[in-house]
Amino acid sequence: MQKFRKIRVFALFAMVLMLAWVTAGCGGSASAPPAGSENGSTTSPQEQGTPKSGGKLTVGVSADLTKLDLHGSTVLSDRIPLLHVQEMLVTIDEKMNIIPMLAQKWETSEDGKSVTFALRKGVPFHNGKEMKAEDVKYSIERFMQVAARKGEFSMVDSIEAKDDYTVVFHLKQPSGVFLASLANPYNPAVIMPKGIAEEQSGTITKPIGTGPFQFEKWEQGKQLVLKRFYQYASPEGDTSGFGGAKKPYVDEVIFKPISEATVRLTALETGEIDLATDILPKDVKRLETSSNIVLAKETSMNWGYLFFGFKKPPFDNLKMRQAVAYALNKQEIVDVAxxxxxxxxxxxxxxxxxxxTEAHAKDYQQDLEKAKQLLKEAGYNGEKIVISTAKAYDHHQKAALTIQNQLKKIGMNVEVEILEWASFISERSNSGDYQLAVSHITPRPDPNQIYYAYTHSSSNFNGYKNPKMDELLDKGVTTVDQGERKEIYSQVQDLLREDLSFTATYYYPVIEAHQSYLKGYQSWSAGYPRLWNVWIDK
Structure with missing residues (x-):
């Protein structure tokens, strides 16, 4: 094994890679507790007084959960609450650097083909059992079987529980993305007790983890309830991202789905909820003048997209996709959405x-005459085109309607289908059963985690296949040198622009608001509300 100094070099390399992505009932009940941005969002927790324990915190979110099994989920509305319940081996800090979580340190062999993790000792699951190496091995092996992004772990040959607190990942080849794959919050590789899925009939219906809050109940369409986990074993270090020191203060957290943004804001203003996510941009100026509401607004790397469906006509035809690309006015989409x-x-x-790089700056520019000519060459005769999107996020609908109007200008017969969030995910996004789809994607620690998931033939949902793309992406996984990887992803973007599996459309801001009595809350440009280190002062 290398000396730990070598490992710090490896970790530093990974951190440099990550920094580039920011400027985006089965468990036992807890015992009784032991005795004893903007307009305020930039105030540090230390400046907000002495933390207080107790109380109930209600969060108004724009979409309900779709499932309770994070290994099987790619949905943000699942991750937001459940990443308070379950944790990963390593995670990301505020700036997307990789930091320890359930592992306290790691080291890499001289040949780069094995990575050894030393686990933190005395970390309890919500069912009272201690988290150990066999739980890590079980969790990651299960993830590699059922997860949507299991392809990100294609470099893993085997996992060894060397002893109770040591886990060794044996790799097929050195990898520049392995740590980022473990830390990726999208479809997160959370650690759960060995055998939990089998005990719950093959899927997770009562999640158990090591997080600061434990699962209580989910009433679909109504609320998800979490309880404070009094035995929570916090990582050390400064609080940052998903990591560092975390302390649960409130006794209960309720996530309440309120899909209509105006209704969600009214619930905040009337005191029905304490925190509201996904505030509409149009309401920012209004909230900036409120004396009782604190506005938290951050620049974000969350990006909107337009995906093309390859599984059925007409967008299996490249000229149809090109016609759409030349019809788009992205600045208008930004202004409206x-x-x-x-x-x-x-x-x-x-x-x-x-x-x-320059490859990422290149884009199609609106050219309506060229778009019309491409439609003619594609043989389009006015057949109905459907844009699928969801009502959970206002900017999705606005973007879809703006794109509809732009496509009508070139003679396309376009309708917009607005679905409930869960239906959009299961019936359209994850099945690839659409012609055009509008939604958005949260940031990832490494560009491979966007491109591989959405353009590699082994993992994308929309049916896109290009052996050249697969070859580039596979090379990106095995390459360690950062300069070489940067060039690979420039080539990937060039090919994506040619093939048009999807096109990015806009970067959307993170806008949240909360009651002034909610203290310690810090918004995050990654778009994840974090309810540890937060207390109620009223």
Whole structure:
């Protein structure tokens, strides 16, 4: 094994990679507790007084959960609450650097083909059992079987529980993305007790983890209830991202789905809820003048997209996809969908990152005559085209309706289908059963985690296949040198722009608001509300 100094070099390398992505009932009940941005969002927790324990915190979110099994979920509305319940081996900090979570340190062999993790000792699951190496082995092996992004772990040959607190990942080849794959919050590789899925008939219906809050109940369409886990074993270090010191103060957290943004805001203003996510850009100025509401607004790497369905006509035809690309006016989409608070996206790779190159700056420019000519060459005769989107996020609908109007200008017969969030995910997004789909994607620690998931033939949902793309993406996984990887993802973006599996459309801001009596809350540009280190002072 290398000396730990070598490992710090490896970790530093990974951290440099990650920094480029920011400027985006089965469990036992807890015992009794032991005795004893903007307009305020930039105030540190230390400046907000002494923390107080107790109380109930109600969060108004724009979409309900779709499932309770994070290994099987790619949905943000599942991750937001359940990442308070379950944790990963390593995680990301505020700036997308990789930091320890359930592992306290790791080291890599001289040949780069094995990575050894030393686990934190004395970390309890919500069912009272201690988290150990066999739980990690079980969890990651299960993830590699059932997860949507299991392809990200294609470099893993085997996992060894060397002893109770040591886990060794044996890799097929050195990898530049292995740590980022473990830390990726999208479809997260959370650690759960060995055998839990089998005990719950093959899927997770009562999640158990090591997080600061434990699952209580889910009443679909109404609420998800979490309880404070008094035995929570917090990581050390400064609080940052999903990691560092975390303390649960409130006794109960309720996530209440309120899909209509105006209703969600009214619930905040009337005191029905304490925190509201996904505030509409149009309401920002109004909230900035409120004396009882604190507005938290951050620049974000969340990016909107337009996906093309390859599984049925007409967008299995490249000329049809090109016609759409030349019909789009992305600045108009930004202005309508974000009230000009966002910005145009030409690539999933954010402009202020180290990965950004000229390849990511190139984009189609609106040319209506060229778009009309491409439609003619494709043989389009006015057949109905459907844009599928969801009502959970206002900017999705606004973007879809704006795109509809733009496509009508070139003679396309376009309708917009607005579905409930769960239906959009299961019946359209994850099945690939659509012609055009509008939604958005949260940031990832590494560009491979966007491109591989959405364009590799082994993992994408929309049916896109190109052996050249697969070859580039496979090379990106095995390459360690950052300069070489940067060039690979430039080539990937060039090919994506040619093939048009999807196009990025805009970067959307993170806008949240909460009652002034809610203290310690810090918004995050990654778009995840974090309810540890938060207390109620009233």
């Amino acid at each position: 974000t009230w000009s608070l966002g910005k145009v996206a030409s690539s999933p790779v954010y402009t202020e990152t180290e990965w950004y």
